[in-house]
Amino acid sequence: MVPLGSIGPLYLDYNATSPLAPGVLEAMLPFLREEYHNPSSASEAARPIRQAVEVARRGVAELVGARQPNQIVFTSGGTESIHAAFHMALATGNERRKIVLSSVEHSASKGAAQTWQERGYEVLALPVDSQGLPHLDLLEETLAASPVALVSWILANNETGVVLPDPQDFAERVHRHGARLHVDAVQAPGKLPLHAQDWQVDWLSVSGHKFGAPKGVGALYERVPSPSSPWLQGGGQESGRRGGTENVASVVGLGAAALRAHLQANDPTFLSQWEALRDRLEQTVLEAIPGAGIHGQAAQRVPNTTFLSIPGQPAELLLPLLEGEGLLCSAGSACDANHWAPSPVLLALGVPPEVAAGSLRLSLGPQTNQVEIDRAAEILIRVFRWLAQGA
Numbered sequence: 001m002v003p004l005g006s007i008g009p010l011y012l013d014y015n016a017t018s019p020l021a022p023g024v025l026e027a028m029l030p031f032l033r034e035e036y037h038n039p040s041s042a043s044e045a046a047r048p049i050r051q052a053v054e055v056a057r058r059g060v061a062e063l064v065g066a067r068q069p070n071q072i073v074f075t076s077g078g079t080e081s082i083h084a085a086f087h088m089a090l091a092t093g094n095e096r097r098k099i100v101l102s103s104v105e106h107s108a109s110k111g112a113a114q115t116w117q118e119r120g121y122e123v124l125a126l127p128v129d130s131q132g133l134p135h136l137d138l139l140e141e142t143l144a145a146s147p148v149a150l151v152s153w154i155l156a157n158n159e160t161g162v163v164l165p166d167p168q169d170f171a172e173r174v175h176r177h178g179a180r181l182h183v184d185a186v187q188a189p190g191k192l193p194l195h196a197q198d199w200q201v202d203w204l205s206v207s208g209h210k211f212g213a214p215k216g217v218g219a220l221y222e223r224v225p226s227p228s229s230p231w232l233q234g235g236g237q238e239s240g241r242r243g244g245t246e247n248v249a250s251v252v253g254l255g256a257a258a259l260r261a262h263l264q265a266n267d268p269t270f271l272s273q274w275e276a277l278r279d280r281l282e283q284t285v286l287e288a289i290p291g292a293g294i295h296g297q298a299a300q301r302v303p304n305t306t307f308l309s310i311p312g313q314p315a316e317l318l319l320p321l322l323e324g325e326g327l328l329c330s331a332g333s334a335c336d337a338n339h340w341a342p343s344p345v346l347l348a349l350g351v352p353p354e355v356a357a358g359s360l361r362l363s364l365g366p367q368t369n370q371v372e373i374d375r376a377a378e379i380l381i382r383v384f385r386w387l388a389q390g391a
Protein backbone atom coordinates (compact mmCIF):
# COMPACT_ATOMS: atom_id res chain seq x y z
CA MET A 1 0.00 0.00 0.00
CA VAL A 2 1.38 3.36 -1.02
CA PRO A 3 1.23 6.00 1.75
CA LEU A 4 -1.53 8.53 1.16
CA GLY A 5 -0.66 11.46 -1.02
CA SER A 6 2.90 10.28 -1.61
CA ILE A 7 2.65 9.64 -5.34
CA GLY A 8 0.51 10.53 -8.30
CA PRO A 9 -3.10 11.53 -8.34
CA LEU A 10 -5.98 9.46 -7.05
CA TYR A 11 -7.65 8.36 -10.27
CA LEU A 12 -11.43 7.89 -10.13
CA ASP A 13 -12.19 8.40 -13.79
CA TYR A 14 -12.17 4.83 -15.08
CA ASN A 15 -15.24 5.44 -17.25
CA ALA A 16 -13.14 7.92 -19.23
CA THR A 17 -10.35 5.42 -19.70
CA SER A 18 -8.44 2.80 -17.76
CA PRO A 19 -4.79 1.86 -17.41
CA LEU A 20 -3.74 -1.51 -18.83
CA ALA A 21 -4.99 -4.42 -16.72
CA PRO A 22 -2.37 -6.73 -15.17
CA GLY A 23 -0.86 -9.07 -17.75
CA VAL A 24 -2.08 -7.11 -20.79
CA LEU A 25 1.20 -5.40 -21.63
CA GLU A 26 3.09 -8.69 -21.20
CA ALA A 27 0.66 -10.42 -23.57
CA MET A 28 1.17 -7.67 -26.15
CA LEU A 29 4.94 -7.24 -26.05
CA PRO A 30 5.93 -10.20 -28.26
CA PHE A 31 3.68 -8.80 -30.98
CA LEU A 32 5.46 -5.46 -30.85
CA ARG A 33 8.86 -7.12 -31.03
CA GLU A 34 9.65 -10.45 -32.64
CA GLU A 35 6.13 -11.52 -33.75
CA TYR A 36 5.77 -8.75 -36.28
CA HIS A 37 4.56 -10.68 -39.33
CA ASN A 38 1.43 -9.74 -41.20
CA PRO A 39 -1.36 -12.06 -40.06
CA SER A 40 -2.63 -12.27 -43.66
CA SER A 41 0.76 -13.43 -44.96
CA ALA A 42 0.88 -16.96 -46.36
CA SER A 43 4.23 -17.58 -44.65
CA GLU A 44 4.70 -20.12 -41.91
CA ALA A 45 6.12 -17.29 -39.75
CA ALA A 46 2.74 -15.57 -39.79
CA ARG A 47 0.87 -18.56 -38.40
CA PRO A 48 1.41 -17.70 -34.67
CA ILE A 49 0.24 -14.16 -35.38
CA ARG A 50 -2.96 -15.40 -36.99
CA GLN A 51 -3.46 -17.79 -34.10
CA ALA A 52 -2.99 -15.01 -31.55
CA VAL A 53 -5.63 -12.89 -33.29
CA GLU A 54 -8.04 -15.82 -33.22
CA VAL A 55 -7.35 -16.51 -29.53
CA ALA A 56 -8.19 -12.85 -28.86
CA ARG A 57 -11.37 -13.20 -30.90
CA ARG A 58 -12.42 -16.13 -28.73
CA GLY A 59 -11.72 -14.07 -25.61
CA VAL A 60 -13.91 -11.22 -26.82
CA ALA A 61 -16.61 -13.67 -27.96
CA GLU A 62 -16.69 -15.06 -24.43
CA LEU A 63 -16.79 -11.60 -22.89
CA VAL A 64 -19.84 -10.47 -24.88
CA GLY A 65 -21.64 -13.82 -24.80
CA ALA A 66 -21.35 -14.59 -28.52
CA ARG A 67 -22.24 -18.02 -29.89
CA GLN A 68 -19.13 -18.22 -32.04
CA PRO A 69 -15.93 -16.18 -32.51
CA ASN A 70 -16.70 -15.19 -36.11
CA GLN A 71 -19.44 -12.94 -34.75
CA ILE A 72 -16.65 -10.62 -33.54
CA VAL A 73 -15.06 -7.94 -35.77
CA PHE A 74 -12.07 -6.03 -34.43
CA THR A 75 -12.23 -2.25 -34.76
CA SER A 76 -10.34 0.81 -33.56
CA GLY A 77 -12.65 1.32 -30.55
CA GLY A 78 -16.16 2.15 -29.44
CA THR A 79 -16.81 4.97 -31.89
CA GLU A 80 -15.81 2.86 -34.86
CA SER A 81 -17.80 -0.16 -33.64
CA ILE A 82 -20.91 1.98 -33.34
CA HIS A 83 -20.45 3.54 -36.77
CA ALA A 84 -19.80 0.08 -38.24
CA ALA A 85 -23.03 -1.25 -36.72
CA PHE A 86 -25.00 1.61 -38.25
CA HIS A 87 -23.30 0.94 -41.56
CA MET A 88 -24.11 -2.76 -41.47
CA ALA A 89 -27.71 -2.05 -40.56
CA LEU A 90 -28.32 0.69 -43.09
CA ALA A 91 -25.83 0.56 -45.97
CA THR A 92 -27.47 -2.21 -47.94
CA GLY A 93 -30.37 0.04 -48.89
CA ASN A 94 -33.15 -0.19 -46.39
CA GLU A 95 -36.73 0.58 -47.24
CA ARG A 96 -37.24 1.49 -43.61
CA ARG A 97 -35.98 5.05 -43.33
CA LYS A 98 -36.04 5.72 -39.61
CA ILE A 99 -33.45 5.41 -36.82
CA VAL A 100 -34.49 5.48 -33.17
CA LEU A 101 -32.16 6.07 -30.25
CA SER A 102 -32.41 7.28 -26.70
CA SER A 103 -31.87 10.86 -25.63
CA VAL A 104 -29.05 9.69 -23.32
CA GLU A 105 -26.73 8.18 -25.93
CA HIS A 106 -23.01 8.84 -26.08
CA SER A 107 -21.91 11.34 -28.73
CA ALA A 108 -20.50 8.43 -30.78
CA SER A 109 -24.03 7.07 -31.35
CA LYS A 110 -25.50 10.51 -31.85
CA GLY A 111 -22.76 11.14 -34.41
CA ALA A 112 -23.48 7.89 -36.25
CA ALA A 113 -27.19 8.75 -36.34
CA GLN A 114 -26.40 12.21 -37.66
CA THR A 115 -24.27 10.74 -40.44
CA TRP A 116 -27.25 8.71 -41.62
CA GLN A 117 -29.63 11.59 -41.13
CA GLU A 118 -27.51 13.49 -43.62
CA ARG A 119 -28.00 10.54 -45.96
CA GLY A 120 -31.77 10.86 -45.77
CA TYR A 121 -32.80 8.85 -42.70
CA GLU A 122 -35.15 10.29 -40.14
CA VAL A 123 -33.66 10.21 -36.62
CA LEU A 124 -35.78 10.16 -33.50
CA ALA A 125 -34.25 10.51 -30.01
CA LEU A 126 -36.75 9.09 -27.53
CA PRO A 127 -37.14 10.72 -24.11
CA VAL A 128 -36.28 8.66 -21.04
CA ASP A 129 -37.61 8.77 -17.49
CA SER A 130 -35.97 10.62 -14.60
CA GLN A 131 -33.54 7.74 -14.05
CA GLY A 132 -32.63 7.43 -17.72
CA LEU A 133 -34.74 4.32 -18.32
CA PRO A 134 -36.74 3.79 -21.53
CA HIS A 135 -40.49 4.32 -21.70
CA LEU A 136 -41.26 0.94 -23.25
CA ASP A 137 -44.77 1.93 -24.31
CA LEU A 138 -43.39 4.92 -26.14
CA LEU A 139 -40.79 2.72 -27.81
CA GLU A 140 -43.48 0.33 -29.03
CA GLU A 141 -45.74 3.17 -30.19
CA THR A 142 -42.85 4.66 -32.15
CA LEU A 143 -41.98 1.33 -33.71
CA ALA A 144 -45.59 0.71 -34.65
CA ALA A 145 -46.13 4.20 -36.11
CA SER A 146 -43.76 3.92 -39.07
CA PRO A 147 -41.13 1.38 -40.17
CA VAL A 148 -37.90 1.74 -38.20
CA ALA A 149 -34.66 0.30 -39.59
CA LEU A 150 -32.46 0.51 -36.52
CA VAL A 151 -32.81 1.13 -32.80
CA SER A 152 -29.60 2.03 -30.98
CA TRP A 153 -29.62 2.06 -27.19
CA ILE A 154 -26.95 2.43 -24.53
CA LEU A 155 -26.57 -0.56 -22.21
CA ALA A 156 -24.76 1.13 -19.30
CA ASN A 157 -24.77 4.91 -19.30
CA ASN A 158 -21.28 6.38 -19.26
CA GLU A 159 -22.30 9.22 -16.96
CA THR A 160 -24.88 7.83 -14.53
CA GLY A 161 -23.98 4.13 -14.84
CA VAL A 162 -27.69 3.31 -15.23
CA VAL A 163 -28.23 -0.07 -16.90
CA LEU A 164 -30.88 -0.98 -19.48
CA PRO A 165 -32.94 -3.37 -17.32
CA ASP A 166 -33.86 -6.29 -19.60
CA PRO A 167 -32.01 -6.27 -22.92
CA GLN A 168 -33.69 -9.47 -24.08
CA ASP A 169 -37.18 -8.04 -23.59
CA PHE A 170 -36.05 -4.80 -25.22
CA ALA A 171 -34.70 -6.71 -28.25
CA GLU A 172 -37.94 -8.70 -28.54
CA ARG A 173 -39.96 -5.49 -28.65
CA VAL A 174 -37.68 -4.07 -31.35
CA HIS A 175 -37.77 -7.24 -33.44
CA ARG A 176 -41.54 -7.62 -33.11
CA HIS A 177 -41.80 -4.50 -35.26
CA GLY A 178 -39.22 -5.60 -37.81
CA ALA A 179 -36.45 -3.25 -36.65
CA ARG A 180 -32.95 -4.26 -35.62
CA LEU A 181 -31.09 -3.39 -32.45
CA HIS A 182 -27.61 -2.10 -31.78
CA VAL A 183 -26.51 -1.89 -28.15
CA ASP A 184 -23.70 0.42 -27.04
CA ALA A 185 -22.08 -1.76 -24.37
CA VAL A 186 -18.87 0.28 -24.17
CA GLN A 187 -19.28 0.91 -20.44
CA ALA A 188 -20.39 -2.61 -19.53
CA PRO A 189 -17.44 -5.05 -19.76
CA GLY A 190 -16.20 -6.17 -16.36
CA LYS A 191 -19.18 -4.52 -14.68
CA LEU A 192 -22.06 -6.78 -15.65
CA PRO A 193 -22.34 -10.12 -17.44
CA LEU A 194 -22.97 -9.77 -21.19
CA HIS A 195 -25.17 -12.21 -23.12
CA ALA A 196 -25.35 -10.81 -26.65
CA GLN A 197 -26.54 -14.08 -28.17
CA ASP A 198 -29.18 -14.84 -25.55
CA TRP A 199 -30.42 -11.27 -25.62
CA GLN A 200 -30.73 -11.54 -29.41
CA VAL A 201 -29.31 -8.09 -30.00
CA ASP A 202 -28.15 -7.64 -33.60
CA TRP A 203 -25.00 -5.65 -32.83
CA LEU A 204 -23.13 -4.85 -29.65
CA SER A 205 -20.15 -2.49 -29.36
CA VAL A 206 -17.25 -2.60 -26.90
CA SER A 207 -14.04 -0.58 -26.55
CA GLY A 208 -10.77 -1.90 -25.10
CA HIS A 209 -9.60 1.14 -23.18
CA LYS A 210 -12.62 1.03 -20.88
CA PHE A 211 -11.60 -2.34 -19.46
CA GLY A 212 -7.84 -2.52 -19.30
CA ALA A 213 -6.86 -2.95 -22.97
CA PRO A 214 -5.03 -0.23 -24.92
CA LYS A 215 -6.76 2.75 -26.47
CA GLY A 216 -7.63 2.51 -30.14
CA VAL A 217 -8.91 -1.06 -30.22
CA GLY A 218 -12.43 -2.39 -29.83
CA ALA A 219 -14.85 -4.90 -31.21
CA LEU A 220 -18.29 -5.24 -32.72
CA TYR A 221 -20.46 -8.28 -32.11
CA GLU A 222 -22.70 -9.15 -35.06
CA ARG A 223 -25.51 -11.62 -34.53
CA VAL A 224 -25.40 -12.48 -38.21
CA PRO A 225 -21.92 -11.89 -39.66
CA SER A 226 -22.28 -9.67 -42.72
CA PRO A 227 -19.33 -10.05 -45.13
CA SER A 228 -21.53 -8.71 -47.93
CA SER A 229 -21.54 -5.26 -46.37
CA PRO A 230 -17.93 -4.47 -45.45
CA TRP A 231 -17.53 -1.52 -43.20
CA LEU A 232 -14.10 -0.81 -44.67
CA GLN A 233 -13.43 -2.07 -48.19
CA GLY A 234 -9.90 -3.34 -48.47
CA GLY A 235 -7.84 -6.47 -48.26
CA GLY A 236 -10.64 -8.73 -47.06
CA GLN A 237 -9.47 -8.95 -43.44
CA GLU A 238 -11.95 -9.80 -40.69
CA SER A 239 -13.73 -12.23 -43.04
CA GLY A 240 -14.28 -9.41 -45.49
CA ARG A 241 -16.04 -7.20 -42.98
CA ARG A 242 -13.28 -4.68 -42.19
CA GLY A 243 -10.33 -4.26 -44.51
CA GLY A 244 -6.95 -3.22 -43.14
CA THR A 245 -4.12 -5.12 -41.50
CA GLU A 246 -5.13 -5.94 -37.95
CA ASN A 247 -3.66 -3.98 -35.04
CA VAL A 248 -2.25 -7.26 -33.80
CA ALA A 249 -0.62 -6.23 -30.51
CA SER A 250 -3.66 -4.24 -29.44
CA VAL A 251 -6.03 -7.01 -30.50
CA VAL A 252 -4.00 -9.43 -28.36
CA GLY A 253 -4.21 -6.94 -25.49
CA LEU A 254 -7.95 -6.70 -26.02
CA GLY A 255 -8.27 -10.48 -25.83
CA ALA A 256 -6.26 -10.64 -22.60
CA ALA A 257 -8.28 -7.83 -21.00
CA ALA A 258 -11.52 -9.45 -22.19
CA LEU A 259 -10.74 -12.66 -20.31
CA ARG A 260 -10.14 -10.73 -17.09
CA ALA A 261 -13.23 -8.57 -17.58
CA HIS A 262 -15.36 -11.65 -18.24
CA LEU A 263 -14.23 -13.29 -15.00
CA GLN A 264 -14.75 -10.07 -13.08
CA ALA A 265 -18.25 -9.46 -14.46
CA ASN A 266 -19.25 -12.97 -13.45
CA ASP A 267 -17.86 -12.75 -9.93
CA PRO A 268 -20.78 -11.61 -7.72
CA THR A 269 -18.52 -11.29 -4.66
CA PHE A 270 -16.21 -8.89 -6.47
CA LEU A 271 -19.12 -6.90 -7.90
CA SER A 272 -20.81 -6.47 -4.55
CA GLN A 273 -17.55 -5.38 -2.88
CA TRP A 274 -17.03 -2.89 -5.68
CA GLU A 275 -20.54 -1.58 -5.24
CA ALA A 276 -20.08 -1.34 -1.48
CA LEU A 277 -17.04 0.89 -2.02
CA ARG A 278 -19.02 3.12 -4.37
CA ASP A 279 -21.90 3.23 -1.90
CA ARG A 280 -19.51 4.14 0.92
CA LEU A 281 -18.26 7.10 -1.09
CA GLU A 282 -21.82 8.22 -1.84
CA GLN A 283 -22.94 7.82 1.74
CA THR A 284 -20.04 9.85 3.12
CA VAL A 285 -20.58 12.66 0.62
CA LEU A 286 -24.37 12.74 1.09
CA GLU A 287 -23.99 12.94 4.87
CA ALA A 288 -21.43 15.75 4.73
CA ILE A 289 -22.74 17.94 1.90
CA PRO A 290 -26.25 19.31 2.47
CA GLY A 291 -28.42 18.95 -0.62
CA ALA A 292 -26.02 16.62 -2.46
CA GLY A 293 -27.69 13.97 -4.58
CA ILE A 294 -27.02 11.02 -6.86
CA HIS A 295 -28.28 10.87 -10.42
CA GLY A 296 -29.93 7.59 -11.39
CA GLN A 297 -29.84 6.28 -7.84
CA ALA A 298 -33.26 4.63 -8.05
CA ALA A 299 -32.25 2.51 -11.06
CA GLN A 300 -29.88 -0.43 -11.36
CA ARG A 301 -26.41 0.98 -11.98
CA VAL A 302 -23.04 -0.55 -12.81
CA PRO A 303 -21.20 -0.95 -9.51
CA ASN A 304 -18.29 1.39 -10.19
CA THR A 305 -20.06 4.61 -11.16
CA THR A 306 -21.56 7.51 -9.26
CA PHE A 307 -22.74 10.81 -10.68
CA LEU A 308 -23.05 13.22 -7.73
CA SER A 309 -24.72 16.58 -7.73
CA ILE A 310 -22.96 19.10 -5.53
CA PRO A 311 -25.29 22.03 -4.87
CA GLY A 312 -24.20 25.52 -5.77
CA GLN A 313 -20.76 24.59 -7.06
CA PRO A 314 -20.20 24.29 -10.79
CA ALA A 315 -18.06 21.33 -11.83
CA GLU A 316 -16.04 23.81 -13.84
CA LEU A 317 -14.80 25.26 -10.52
CA LEU A 318 -14.66 22.01 -8.60
CA LEU A 319 -12.64 19.92 -11.04
CA PRO A 320 -9.40 21.94 -11.11
CA LEU A 321 -9.50 22.32 -7.33
CA LEU A 322 -10.03 18.59 -6.87
CA GLU A 323 -7.19 17.88 -9.25
CA GLY A 324 -5.01 20.28 -7.28
CA GLU A 325 -5.77 18.18 -4.20
CA GLY A 326 -4.87 15.02 -6.10
CA LEU A 327 -8.32 13.71 -7.08
CA LEU A 328 -9.07 13.09 -10.74
CA CYS A 329 -12.70 12.65 -11.75
CA SER A 330 -14.89 14.28 -14.37
CA ALA A 331 -17.94 16.37 -15.00
CA GLY A 332 -19.54 13.75 -17.21
CA SER A 333 -18.52 12.36 -20.53
CA ALA A 334 -14.80 13.01 -21.08
CA CYS A 335 -15.55 13.56 -24.74
CA ASP A 336 -17.52 16.62 -23.73
CA ALA A 337 -14.88 17.90 -21.35
CA ASN A 338 -13.92 20.89 -23.45
CA HIS A 339 -17.44 22.25 -23.51
CA TRP A 340 -18.60 23.61 -20.19
CA ALA A 341 -22.24 23.08 -20.98
CA PRO A 342 -24.35 21.05 -18.55
CA SER A 343 -24.39 17.34 -19.36
CA PRO A 344 -27.00 16.59 -22.08
CA VAL A 345 -27.61 13.26 -20.31
CA LEU A 346 -28.67 15.03 -17.12
CA LEU A 347 -30.81 17.52 -19.02
CA ALA A 348 -32.52 14.56 -20.71
CA LEU A 349 -33.28 13.19 -17.23
CA GLY A 350 -35.03 16.45 -16.45
CA VAL A 351 -32.30 17.69 -14.10
CA PRO A 352 -32.35 21.53 -13.89
CA PRO A 353 -29.37 23.08 -15.73
CA GLU A 354 -27.91 24.63 -12.55
CA VAL A 355 -27.93 21.20 -10.81
CA ALA A 356 -26.52 19.49 -13.90
CA ALA A 357 -23.72 22.07 -14.00
CA GLY A 358 -22.67 21.09 -10.48
CA SER A 359 -22.42 17.36 -11.08
CA LEU A 360 -19.34 15.19 -10.80
CA ARG A 361 -18.83 11.67 -12.08
CA LEU A 362 -16.54 9.42 -10.08
CA SER A 363 -15.82 5.99 -11.51
CA LEU A 364 -13.87 3.31 -9.68
CA GLY A 365 -11.39 0.84 -11.12
CA PRO A 366 -11.11 -2.82 -10.19
CA GLN A 367 -8.16 -2.07 -7.90
CA THR A 368 -9.66 0.98 -6.17
CA ASN A 369 -9.61 0.37 -2.42
CA GLN A 370 -11.28 1.70 0.70
CA VAL A 371 -8.37 3.94 1.68
CA GLU A 372 -8.64 5.66 -1.69
CA ILE A 373 -12.41 5.97 -1.42
CA ASP A 374 -12.15 7.57 2.00
CA ARG A 375 -9.47 9.89 0.76
CA ALA A 376 -11.59 10.87 -2.27
CA ALA A 377 -14.57 11.63 -0.04
CA GLU A 378 -12.39 13.65 2.31
CA ILE A 379 -10.98 15.75 -0.57
CA LEU A 380 -14.41 16.32 -2.08
CA ILE A 381 -15.91 17.44 1.20
CA ARG A 382 -12.96 19.66 2.05
CA VAL A 383 -13.02 21.40 -1.37
CA PHE A 384 -16.79 21.82 -1.21
CA ARG A 385 -16.60 23.42 2.26
CA TRP A 386 -13.80 25.69 1.22
CA LEU A 387 -15.79 26.90 -1.82
CA ALA A 388 -18.98 27.20 0.21
CA GLN A 389 -17.25 29.40 2.80
CA GLY A 390 -16.07 31.74 0.08
CA ALA A 391 -19.56 32.02 -1.36
Ligand code: PLP
Nearest residue numbers: 077078079106108158186187207
Ligand atom coordinates in the same frame (compact mmCIF):
# COMPACT_ATOMS: atom_id res chain seq x y z
N1 PLP B 1 -19.95 4.76 -26.01
C1 PLP B 1 -19.81 5.03 -24.70
C2 PLP B 1 -20.95 4.71 -23.77
C3 PLP B 1 -18.63 5.59 -24.22
O1 PLP B 1 -18.51 5.85 -22.91
C4 PLP B 1 -17.57 5.87 -25.14
C5 PLP B 1 -16.33 6.53 -24.66
O2 PLP B 1 -16.35 7.34 -23.77
C6 PLP B 1 -17.76 5.55 -26.48
C7 PLP B 1 -18.95 5.01 -26.88
C8 PLP B 1 -16.67 5.79 -27.48
O3 PLP B 1 -15.64 4.85 -27.32
P1 PLP B 1 -14.17 5.12 -27.88
O4 PLP B 1 -13.54 6.13 -26.98
O5 PLP B 1 -13.45 3.81 -27.79
O6 PLP B 1 -14.31 5.57 -29.29
